[in-house]
Amino acid sequence: MGGKGQAAVVSRCPCCGYRTGCVTCPVCFWTDPAQADPGAFVAVGGPNGDLTLSEAKLNFALYGASHPKYRDVVRKPRPEEIV
Numbered sequence: 001m002g003g004k005g006q007a008a009v010v011s012r013c014p015c016c017g018y019r020t021g022c023v024t025c026p027v028c029f030w031t032d033p034a035q036a037d038p039g040a041f042v043a044v045g046g047p048n049g050d051l052t053l054s055e056a057k058l059n060f061a062l063y064g065a066s067h068p069k070y071r072d073v074v075r076k077p078r079p080e081e082i083v
């Protein structure tokens with residue numbers, strides 16, 4: 001192909017939008033229910049408790065984390081996760 005081959009395509013976090021590709025995002029601490037339990041997409045009562053994705057997005061905008069209790073454990077996105 002001739003392009004930069006080292007960067008694998010990593011899925012974006014549905015909450016913060018960074019390409020962390022983790023089940024639990026280190027940037028916002030959202031846990032992707034689809035990745036955590038493929039085939040059983042549960043929006044409520046899953047690994048995020050009763051937190052919905054829209055609430056998590058709002059929390060991320062306000063606190064920099066999907067829930068205020070995660071403010072101290074999240075980290076800044078890395079340059080390769082922002083693209």
Ligand SMILES: [Zn+2]
Binds near residue numbers: 016017020026029030
């Ligand atoms: Zn995230």
